Amino acid sequence: RFYGQEGKDTVSSKDFLKDIKICYRSASEEQKTDYIADHLGTNSPAEKWYDGLGGDVKKTWATFEAEFFKQFPPPQEAKRGKEEVERELLSAELLASELGKMVQKGGTDVWAHVAFADRLLQLAKEAGIEKTNECIWQVRDKLPTPLRDKIASTHTSWTAFCDSIRLVDTTAVKDALERDRQLEEVREQLANQKRELQRQTALLEQQRTRISSETTAATAALTAKLNAMSLTTPQWMREGQGSQPSQGYGVSAPIRRQNTTSTSATATRPRPPQEPVTEELRAATRELMALYPHQPATETGVAEYKAQLKRWMEKHPNTRHASHTTGFPLSPRASRICTGECFKCGESSHLRAQCTAPPAVQLPPPEQWWRGHCDRVV
Known part of the structure; x- marks a missing residue:
C-alpha cells in the first residue's frame, strides 16, 4: 500500500x-x-x-x-562530502580478535579481513580516491600485526591495497595469531612473576623494618639495664689508688689487703718498656686472650665478665697494671678486641686520638693498655 x-x-x-x-x-x-x-x-x-x-x-x-x-517526489539522497567519507575511511579498523573468523556479507560467509577490504574499497570509491594511494599508510598502520606484516607498504592505489588484503593466506594469519598468543602468555607470566617479586620484596622490607625496630628497642632496653648495673671503671683503677674494688664491677669476693708500703711502691713503679714482637710473645698474647674471652653485653655475659675480673684480681693481687704476662678481661659494652676500636672507650667509630669520652665511660686503664698491646702484637 x-x-x-x-x-x-x-x-x-x-x-x-x-x-x-x-x-x-x-x-x-x-x-x-x-x-x-x-x-x-x-x-x-x-x-x-x-x-x-x-x-x-x-x-x-x-x-x-x-x-x-x-x-509525490522521492526523497533526495544525502550525499556526503569527500572529507566526511575519508574520515570514516581512516577510522575503519579491523581488530586482531576478528582475524581468522567468518562474517556474514550478503547472506554469504566470508573471512573478516576480506569483508574489511571490501568496505575499505567501497569508501575509497565513494571518496573518489580509489585510484590513488592517499591515506593508505594510515589505514595500513592500524591493521593487526599478523595481517600488516603480510601487506606491502608500496601500493599505489586503494584497489591494489584492498586486493592484497583479500589475497592474504588465512592459515598464515592464524599461525601468526597463535605465535602472538603464546608470546602474550609469556609476557603475562613474566608480569605476574615481576608483581610477585615486588610483593615478596615489599614483605621482606616490612619484616626487615620490623626486626630492625625490635632489635633497636631490645638493644635500648638492654643498654638501660646494663647502665643500671653500673658498669663503670672501678675507683681503684681510675684514680690509681691501691684500695680494693668493692662496687664498680660488682665483685664482692674478699681480696687480700696488701700493706700500704708495698701497694704504694707498685702504684708508682714505672711501666716496663714494650716487649719486641716475637712469635713467642704473639703466642703468649693469644693464650691470654683465650683465657679472658670477650663476653657479650647480656646478663650472662656481664656475670661472666665479673667472674673474670675476680679471677684476675685474685691472680694478680699486687698490681693494678696489665702486662704481656697478665692480660686483662674485656668490657662487654666495648667492641671486640683487635677490630680497630678506640682503646680508650671501646667504640669502633673512632681511634684513641679522637676520643672525647668522659672518664666515667672510659675503659679501665689496664684494659686500655691490654687492647693496645693486643692490637700491636696480634
Whole structure:
C-alpha cells in the first residue's frame, strides 16, 4: 500500500512504482495505471490524487509516472562530502580478535579481513580516491600485526591495497595469531612473576623494618639495664689508688689487703718498656686472650665478665697494671678486641686520638693498655 502520507508509507514513491512494474510486467501501460488504484490506501492522499487525474494522464505509463513524481517526489539522497567519507575511511579498523573468523556479507560467509577490504574499497570509491594511494599508510598502520606484516607498504592505489588484503593466506594469519598468543602468555607470566617479586620484596622490607625496630628497642632496653648495673671503671683503677674494688664491677669476693708500703711502691713503679714482637710473645698474647674471652653485653655475659675480673684480681693481687704476662678481661659494652676500636672507650667509630669520652665511660686503664698491646702484637 502507498498512502502518499509521511509516517505511513514504508517505501518511497520511486520504490512503490518499481514494485508495480514488477507485479504487472506483462500488462499494458494503461492496464498498469488502472491496476495501481488497488494499491493505494483508502481515503489516503494518494487515492484522492489518483481519483482526480484526467483520463489522458492514465493512458501512458511515462505520463502517469511523471505526474506521480510531481505529486509525490522521492526523497533526495544525502550525499556526503569527500572529507566526511575519508574520515570514516581512516577510522575503519579491523581488530586482531576478528582475524581468522567468518562474517556474514550478503547472506554469504566470508573471512573478516576480506569483508574489511571490501568496505575499505567501497569508501575509497565513494571518496573518489580509489585510484590513488592517499591515506593508505594510515589505514595500513592500524591493521593487526599478523595481517600488516603480510601487506606491502608500496601500493599505489586503494584497489591494489584492498586486493592484497583479500589475497592474504588465512592459515598464515592464524599461525601468526597463535605465535602472538603464546608470546602474550609469556609476557603475562613474566608480569605476574615481576608483581610477585615486588610483593615478596615489599614483605621482606616490612619484616626487615620490623626486626630492625625490635632489635633497636631490645638493644635500648638492654643498654638501660646494663647502665643500671653500673658498669663503670672501678675507683681503684681510675684514680690509681691501691684500695680494693668493692662496687664498680660488682665483685664482692674478699681480696687480700696488701700493706700500704708495698701497694704504694707498685702504684708508682714505672711501666716496663714494650716487649719486641716475637712469635713467642704473639703466642703468649693469644693464650691470654683465650683465657679472658670477650663476653657479650647480656646478663650472662656481664656475670661472666665479673667472674673474670675476680679471677684476675685474685691472680694478680699486687698490681693494678696489665702486662704481656697478665692480660686483662674485656668490657662487654666495648667492641671486640683487635677490630680497630678506640682503646680508650671501646667504640669502633673512632681511634684513641679522637676520643672525647668522659672518664666515667672510659675503659679501665689496664684494659686500655691490654687492647693496645693486643692490637700491636696480634
